[in-house]
Amino acid sequence: MTKGTQADVNPDLKKERLKCNFNIQEVTFIIDGGKDKTLQRKKIEDVALNIAASIDEVPEECLNLKERYDNAVRKSCVYSNIVKNELLEITGLEALGSPGLRRTADAFFKDVSPFMLHLGMFVPTIIGQCTPEQQAHWLPKALEMQIIGAYAQTELGHGTFIRGLETTATYDPATEEFVLHSPTLTSTKWWAGGLGNTANHCIVVAQLYTKGQCHGTHPFIVPIRDLDTHEPFPGVKVGDVGIRMGFNTADNGFLRFNQYRIPRENMMMKNAKVMKDGTYVKVARHEKLTYGTMVFVRVTLVMEAAFNLAKAATIAVRYSAVRRQSQPKPGEPEPQILDYPTQQHKLFICIATAHALQLTGLWLWRTFEAVLADMRKGDTDSLPELHALSSCLKAVSTSDSAALIEQCRFACGGHGYMLSSNLPLLYSFVTATRTYEGDYTVLLLQTARFLVKAWEQAESGKVLTPTVAYLACAAAKEKVVWSDSVDGMIRSFQAVAAGKIAACAENIKRLTKTGTSLEDAWQLSTVRLVAASEAHCRAMICQAYWHEVTRLTASCSASVKIVMEQLATLYLVYWALETTGDLLRYSTICESELNKLQLKYEELLALIRPNAVGLVDAFDFRDEILHSTLGAYDGRVYERLMEEALKSPLNETSVQSSFHKYIRPLAKGKL
Numbered sequence: 001m002t003k004g005t006q007a008d009v010n011p012d013l014k015k016e017r018l019k020c021n022f023n024i025q026e027v028t029f030i031i032d033g034g035k036d037k038t039l040q041r042k043k044i045e046d047v048a049l050n051i052a053a054s055i056d057e058v059p060e061e062c063l064n065l066k067e068r069y070d071n072a073v074r075k076s077c078v079y080s081n082i083v084k085n086e087l088l089e090i091t092g093l094e095a096l097g098s099p100g101l102r103r104t105a106d107a108f109f110k111d112v113s114p115f116m117l118h119l120g121m122f123v124p125t126i127i128g129q130c131t132p133e134q135q136a137h138w139l140p141k142a143l144e145m146q147i148i149g150a151y152a153q154t155e156l157g158h159g160t161f162i163r164g165l166e167t168t169a170t171y172d173p174a175t176e177e178f179v180l181h182s183p184t185l186t187s188t189k190w191w192a193g194g195l196g197n198t199a200n201h202c203i204v205v206a207q208l209y210t211k212g213q214c215h216g217t218h219p220f221i222v223p224i225r226d227l228d229t230h231e232p233f234p235g236v237k238v239g240d241v242g243i244r245m246g247f248n249t250a251d252n253g254f255l256r257f258n259q260y261r262i263p264r265e266n267m268m269m270k271n272a273k274v275m276k277d278g279t280y281v282k283v284a285r286h287e288k289l290t291y292g293t294m295v296f297v298r299v300t301l302v303m304e305a306a307f308n309l310a311k312a313a314t315i316a317v318r319y320s321a322v323r324r325q326s327q328p329k330p331g332e333p334e335p336q337i338l339d340y341p342t343q344q345h346k347l348f349i350c351i352a353t354a355h356a357l358q359l360t361g362l363w364l365w366r367t368f369e370a371v372l373a374d375m376r377k378g379d380t381d382s383l384p385e386l387h388a389l390s391s392c393l394k395a396v397s398t399s400d401s402a403a404l405i406e407q408c409r410f411a412c413g414g415h416g417y418m419l420s421s422n423l424p425l426l427y428s429f430v431t432a433t434r435t436y437e438g439d440y441t442v443l444l445l446q447t448a449r450f451l452v453k454a455w456e457q458a459e460s461g462k463v464l465t466p467t468v469a470y471l472a473c474a475a476a477k478e479k480v481v482w483s484d485s486v487d488g489m490i491r492s493f494q495a496v497a498a499g500k501i502a503a504c505a506e507n508i509k510r511l512t513k514t515g516t517s518l519e520d521a522w523q524l525s526t527v528r529l530v531a532a533s534e535a536h537c538r539a540m541i542c543q544a545y546w547h548e549v550t551r552l553t554a555s556c557s558a559s560v561k562i563v564m565e566q567l568a569t570l571y572l573v574y575w576a577l578e579t580t581g582d583l584l585r586y587s588t589i590c591e592s593e594l595n596k597l598q599l600k601y602e603e604l605l606a607l608i609r610p611n612a613v614g615l616v617d618a619f620d621f622r623d624e625i626l627h628s629t630l631g632a633y634d635g636r637v638y639e640r641l642m643e644e645a646l647k648s649p650l651n652e653t654s655v656q657s658s659f660h661k662y663i664r665p666l667a668k669g670k671l
């Protein structure tokens with residue numbers, strides 16, 4: 001954070017910091033995943049942020065579309081040199097996935113870098129889908145930025161249904177080449193970040209044909225532009241998809257092929273190969289390993305959701321400590337809006353959710369690494385569970401994060417609507433994560449497939465995998481006894497999930513018994529399947545969050561343990577109150593217990609209140625990363641709003657030319 005001198009800090013924020021009764025740094029270590037990670041992040045920030053501080057002369061949002069893109073490319077080049085020459089020096093290759101790198105990128109770009117997909121998907125796909133020889137060829141070029149890549153899977157006509165993609169890659173043994181072709185308008189690749197004007201290479205997912213047979217979708221590395229002139233190659237039509245709600249500097253593009261040839265070796269051959277004579281050879285032991293990059297990105301998106309929500313919460317909580325409004329008690333000063341319980345209700349769940357998603361995200365990352373290690377040994381048994389886990393966690397975390405970021409904006413009143421608050425840009429960025437890398441509903445339905453199968457296994461007494469082990473107890477189908485202890489609440493959330501999954505399974509069984517096909521019975525049950533999947537995910541987040549808080553605070557100071565547990569309890573109680581209908585149905589909770597729960601929630605808000613600013617300070621965002629007039633460390637909200645307003649091009653002159661061109665003629669009846 002940029003602390004400045006204490007004298008510059010808003011007096012209300014100063015007082016808030018004196019009230020804080022826990023060691024902020026200990027919480028920062030927990031959030032970052034350990035002291036070593038925090039130290040590494042700070043080191044990276046110290047190097048990168050000196051340059052970021054003066055990277056923009058004019059605020060990004062004041063530039064026109066083309067200037068914004070050019071400016072984003074300029075900054076991406078500066079930033080990638082820092083990554084290459086300095087950050088990787090500090091930490092080695094693992095810096096690519098480190099929170100430090102992710103955070104510093106935000107100091108350079110308020111919107112999105114056109115290079116993001118290069119690092120976010122192009123490089124990971126080379127690592128995940130290429131043979132060691134192919135990696136040796138492509139990876140150094142990509143890391144040195146000699147080539148810049150995009151990931152083009154989605155088409156104009158299909159995003160979700162990958163098997164329905166229309167782009168073809170037909171093998172020609174005579175020349176040992178693949179011929180890429182876009183047979184229809186709807187087969188045009190659409191949306192790929194960095195593709196429109198920036199990338200010179202692209203991973204293209206296409207239907208592979210060899211010896212007259214289709215073998216389904218496979219990834220290919222495709223050079224699309226000349227490395228010197230940057231002109232698209234003949235047979236390649238590429239451009240920008242048009243103005244979007246956000247991501248306007250991300251250069252999302254379209255791409256069409258007209259019988260465009262690439263060498264056979266450009267097929268990414270880790271999981272399947274085409275031999276010189278056109279023979280197709282399957283290498284992978286699991287059908288869906290070509291979807292590996294998507295699983296990887298879904299896993300990272302859980303922490304990405306936490307990170308962005310933490311930023312919004314920091315902005316809104318600091319602002320709420322500075323902002324004073326109304327006079328609930330006559331004759332008394334206007335209170336800080338953070339003192340209103342309704343404001344606490346809006347904001348403390350944001351802090352708690354950021355913790356819940358970050359700790360669950362770290363746990364998911366470790367699970368992902370364990371599954372990868374199994375797969376390196378040829379064991380793919382745990383892949384379906386990882387797919388189910390990452391699908392629902394990606395869906396719920398991005399959805400919650402987007403909704404709560406918008407809540408933070410509401411919590412900042414009119415000033416939250418200013419782009420300079422950074423809340424609108426944060427929202428437009430995060431709301432896209434609910435859609436990309438697998439739409440919310442679609443991914444919850446993927447998890448639901450796994451859950452229904454697990455339910456059937458539970459009913460037949462089979463051993464269940466860890467994340468669904470709770471279904472075994474629930475197979476008895478009795479209401480769970482309600483208790484407002486943490487364990488009791490988690491048991492009740494699991495009972496809700498189990499009850500909903502059971503109801504789905506029964507519904508499907510009932511429909512198929514009366515002659516409905518399994519596919520139709522599934523479709524007729526999808527509204528409840530999505531709800532069951534979400535309930536399962538919520539129970540899992542509650543369990544993982546509480547488990548991680550207990551584990552990570554075991555050796556912390558007592559005050560840190562208390563405040564971390566208060567937040568985690570708040571998260572559980574909040575969701576119990578949000579889902580009272582479900583609890584009434586699947587647990588023994590009654591009216592008096594619901595009243596008790598409401599009181600407990602209000603008590604928790606009051607307990608967390610004195611530590612609210614300390615808790616957001618513990619996210620440890622430097623001002624350069626927050627980019628917010630409302631959320632800076634010093635709380636000089638009004639001064640910053642005014643300074644930023646004066647940077648608007650509309651304030652460059654006291655009279656605009658439009659006055660002379662239109663308004664005056666209109667007033668004089670001469671228009």
Ligand SMILES: CC/C=C\C/C=C\C/C=C\C/C=C\C/C=C\C/C=C\CCCCC(=O)SCCNC(=O)CCNC(=O)[C@H](O)C(C)(C)COP(=O)(O)OP(=O)(O)OC[C@H]1O[C@@H](n2cnc3c(N)ncnc32)[C@H](O)[C@@H]1OP(=O)(O)O
Nearest residue numbers: 080105113115116119120160162288291387436437438449
């Ligand atoms: C210099 C640098 C400068 C700046 C850099 C700045 C910062 C960079 C730093 C870091 C970046 C930080 C963070 C972000 C990182 C990157 C991301 C950023 C942006 C991303 C942009 C978005 C990119 C995209 O959107 S790419 C396109 C994604 N598309 C999708 O997700 C499509 C969704 N659809 C599907 O996944 C599938 O089609 C489906 C799952 C819906 C169905 O598939 P299919 O029809 O084939 O299968 P089914 O028949 O339904 O099922 C068959 C069985 O297979 C199982 N299954 C399905 N999928 C999987 C899987 N992935 N793994 C395992 N198993 C799977 C399924 O469950 C069925 O099983 P069953 O047993 O039969 O039930």
Ligand SMILES: Cc1cc2nc3c(=O)[nH]c(=O)nc-3n(C[C@H](O)[C@H](O)[C@H](O)COP(=O)(O)OP(=O)(O)OC[C@H]3O[C@@H](n4cnc5c(N)ncnc54)[C@H](O)[C@@H]3O)c2cc1C
Nearest residue numbers: 151152153154158159160191192193432435436437438441
């Ligand atoms: C900002 C942004 C960046 C992107 N970047 C990339 C990129 O770099 N590379 C890339 O390849 N793609 C990218 N995408 C595309 C993205 O992955 C897809 O948009 C996403 O997977 C959703 O697919 P879709 O657009 O086809 O939606 P659709 O599948 O058409 O969804 C529309 C609606 O139909 C519903 N629906 C669809 N199928 C089902 C079903 N089976 N059951 C029930 N409901 C269903 C959905 O829930 C949704 O409500 C990006 C998208 C965005 C917004």
